[in-house]
Amino acid sequence: MKHTTLFIADLHLSADRPDMTAAFLRFMREDAKDADALYVLGDLFEFSIGDDEVSALNGEVAAAFLACSQQGTPVYFIHGNRDxxxxxxxxxxxxxxxxxxHKVIDLYGEPTLVMHGDTLCIDDAGYQRYRRVTRWGWLQWLxxxxxxxxxxxxxxxxxxKSTAAKEGKVMQVMDVNQSEVERQMLRxxxxxxxxxxxxxxxIHHLSVNNESARRIVLGDWYTQGSVLVVSAQGVELQNRALPQA
Structure with a gap:
């Protein structure tokens, strides 16, 4: 898969879901090692409590990324709301x-903004307050x-609490705000x-500053793997099957 760049997000890996971990490790062995680059756009783990947490899962994930980078595929990571x-x-x-x-990358000649995406969901005021508090450096230090x-x-x-809060919210509140999307793309x-x-x-098509634009949303890995494959020829959202129990 040389001359392609891969994007994944929202894997939510945890010890409770070995099938998702197996799908991720297979993806790293079979796909990622041959790409020009791999971008992980947040929520790789279901939760992270610090780098001093030693677990078999963390070790497997780190080893898979390290093997990929050592074989010539750089790996880039943007934090999500869980990790x-x-x-x-x-x-x-x-x-x-x-x-x-928020990071602008050169994607085969196309300036492209990549992010986790939670900062676009500004209609969810409660979540945005939580997000600001949890990013305080002194609180993380404590x-x-x-x-x-x-x-x-x-x-x-x-x-x-997050699961309970989502059940009481309409989907529109938890989705991106279109005006914020356009504001960030203009910025x-x-x-x-x-x-x-x-x-x-x-893949959403829209107009920004009277020019055609697109917003590409990655899927989660709860029921199948979700991978965005980008090349100079175009973009494609692909699925990866989870292993059967």
Missing amino acids: FMVGRRFARAAGMSLLPE FLRLPLSYRLGIADGIRS YKVQTLIHGHTHRPA
Whole structure:
């Protein structure tokens, strides 16, 4: 798959879903190693409580990324809303580069904005407040100094509250705000935007500054793998089957 660039997001890997982990590892072995680059646009893990968490899952994931980068495919990572505690130690172990939350890349001659996508969901005011608080540096510093068992408990509590909160919200509130999409594309002077977060894979065509533009949304990996394959010839959203139990 040389001369292609791959994008994935919202894998939500956890020890509870070995089928998703197996699909990810197969993707890394069979697809990612031959690409020009791999971009992971957030929520790689169901949750992250810090780089000092030692687990079989974290080790497998880091090793897969490292093998990919050592074979010549650079790996880039943007934090999501579930794994924003992934830090430099894990990045070094995985041989990947951490990117800022909004990044413009040159994608075969096309300036392209890549991000996780949660910053586009501005209609969800409650989530945006939560997001601002959890990004406070001093709060993260304090969190990382709690015992691992405490942090696991906090993460489980946040996941439960997040699930309950989503059940009480209409889908439109949790989706992107179109005006914010256009604002960010104008701000970064791009006609192509790639993101995840909403779990609604699609290629949306729109007009930005009276020019044709597109917003490409990556899918999650709960029921099948979702991969965006980009080449100089075009873009394609592809699925990857999960292994059967």
